[in-house]
Amino acid sequence: MSVATHTTDRRLFRRTAERFTAGAKTLPQRYFVSPEVFAEEQKKIFSKHWLLIGHQSQIAKAGDYFVAEVGDESLIIARDQRSTIRGFYNVCRHRGTRLKEGTCGHASAIQCPYHAWTYGLDGRLIRAPHMDEVQGFDKADYSLHPVNLGLFEGFIFVNLADDPMPLEEWFAPLAGKFSHWNMSILRSAKRIEYDVRANWKLIFENYSECYHCPGVHPALSKLTPYDSAENDLCEGPFLGGFMSINKGKSLTMSGNACALGVNGIADPGRAHDRDRVFYYSIFPNMLLSMHPDYVMVHQLWPQSPKRTLIMCDWFFHPKAFERPDFQSEDAIEFWDMTNKQDWHVCALSQQGIASRAYQPGPYSPRESIPAAWDQEYLRVMGQV
Numbered sequence: 001m002s003v004a005t006h007t008t009d010r011r012l013f014r015r016t017a018e019r020f021t022a023g024a025k026t027l028p029q030r031y032f033v034s035p036e037v038f039a040e041e042q043k044k045i046f047s048k049h050w051l052l053i054g055h056q057s058q059i060a061k062a063g064d065y066f067v068a069e070v071g072d073e074s075l076i077i078a079r080d081q082r083s084t085i086r087g088f089y090n091v092c093r094h095r096g097t098r099l100k101e102g103t104c105g106h107a108s109a110i111q112c113p114y115h116a117w118t119y120g121l122d123g124r125l126i127r128a129p130h131m132d133e134v135q136g137f138d139k140a141d142y143s144l145h146p147v148n149l150g151l152f153e154g155f156i157f158v159n160l161a162d163d164p165m166p167l168e169e170w171f172a173p174l175a176g177k178f179s180h181w182n183m184s185i186l187r188s189a190k191r192i193e194y195d196v197r198a199n200w201k202l203i204f205e206n207y208s209e210c211y212h213c214p215g216v217h218p219a220l221s222k223l224t225p226y227d228s229a230e231n232d233l234c235e236g237p238f239l240g241g242f243m244s245i246n247k248g249k250s251l252t253m254s255g256n257a258c259a260l261g262v263n264g265i266a267d268p269g270r271a272h273d274r275d276r277v278f279y280y281s282i283f284p285n286m287l288l289s290m291h292p293d294y295v296m297v298h299q300l301w302p303q304s305p306k307r308t309l310i311m312c313d314w315f316f317h318p319k320a321f322e323r324p325d326f327q328s329e330d331a332i333e334f335w336d337m338t339n340k341q342d343w344h345v346c347a348l349s350q351q352g353i354a355s356r357a358y359q360p361g362p363y364s365p366r367e368s369i370p371a372a373w374d375q376e377y378l379r380v381m382g383q384v
């Protein structure tokens with residue numbers, strides 16, 4: 001990194017810190033405990049925004065599918081015979097029955113378990129026993145209901161709105177920003193699901209600062225100085241930047257790189273990325289953490305004001321899996337430990353915030369991104 005760039009990043013960091021934290025306080029209690037606020041979030045955020053639901057490598061072959069729960073809805077995400085990725089509501093067009101109960105699988109068609117109406121993976125109804133005896137019945141009128149679906153850097157997003165902003169438009173501010181990380185070709189080595197006793201916003205706020213790192217993450221703090229954060233996305237729905245990794249180290253249990261690089265670090269222009277970890281929050285349910293040797297992604301699914309399901313995947317370069325130096329567990333174990341440290345303090349925050357003694361507290365200058373995240377949240381909720 002050039003001195004000029006470094007100075008610019010530092011200035012940007014200071015400006016952001018001043019702008020978002022001057023007088024900024026944490027959100028009032030109701031945002032973390034109220035069923036009414038939770039219901040409003042489901043309506044204004046989770047039923048209207050593009051939501052991360054998976055990665056295209058989960059359904060690599062035609063016929064592969066997975067089932068995903070989005071709020072109260074269940075969706076089937078499938079790769080059809082032409083290799084197009086599609087999404088459908090998991091609802092039979094006959095009498096509404098849930099079509100698929102499992103979490104994932106491979107099939108040539110989707111058959112309803114009730115009366116065996118059968119749909120192609122493109123959603124068309126292809127078989128409906130005895131329905132040809134019904135006057136005027138036309139199979140073409142009973143395709144599965146599609147859900148809006150799109151891909152960004154290989155990640156699959158869905159949107160439950162009737163007429164959402166096109167995905168390309170939504171992600172336009174990030175166009176090309178991550179392309180050298182090769183994320184569309186990466187494969188997950190592991191997924192861990194966490195059931196966290198905390199409001200989903202506490203998870204975002206926790207992810208967005210390293211003020212807590214020295215006390216909460218002693219091992220992480222030895223590898224990446226907590227005060228090295230430099231932000232390059234400072235307002236709006238996409239927030240974050242990077243932190244330094246100590247020279248020659250990696251964020252793993254051993255401290256050594258655990259796999260073939262993912263981000264084109266052979267490019268001399270990007271040599272400095274070898275010593276950085278990039279953290280971005282993508283509103284409203286994705287945390288994207290790009291390391292030189294792997295990419296970690298959290299998907300957040302709020303279950304109630306006090307509970308959030310989190311799915312965490314560790315992605316590697318497809319060629320990394322075959323090599324003798326592939327030590328994915330070294331990274332997985334490191335972040336599983338670090339994740340649990342975070343979930344623990346988030347759960348403690350939830351407990352304290354629920355108390356009658358709680359009052360919004362002041363953010364520090366090292367919490368400019370949580371403050372900016374709160375601003376965006378309130379804007380989307382129509383409350384600023």
Ligand code: FES
Nearest residue numbers: 092094095112115
């Ligand atoms: S409800 Fe699906 S076939 Fe009858």
Ligand SMILES: [Fe+2]
Nearest residue numbers: 206216217342
């Ligand atoms: Fe943390």
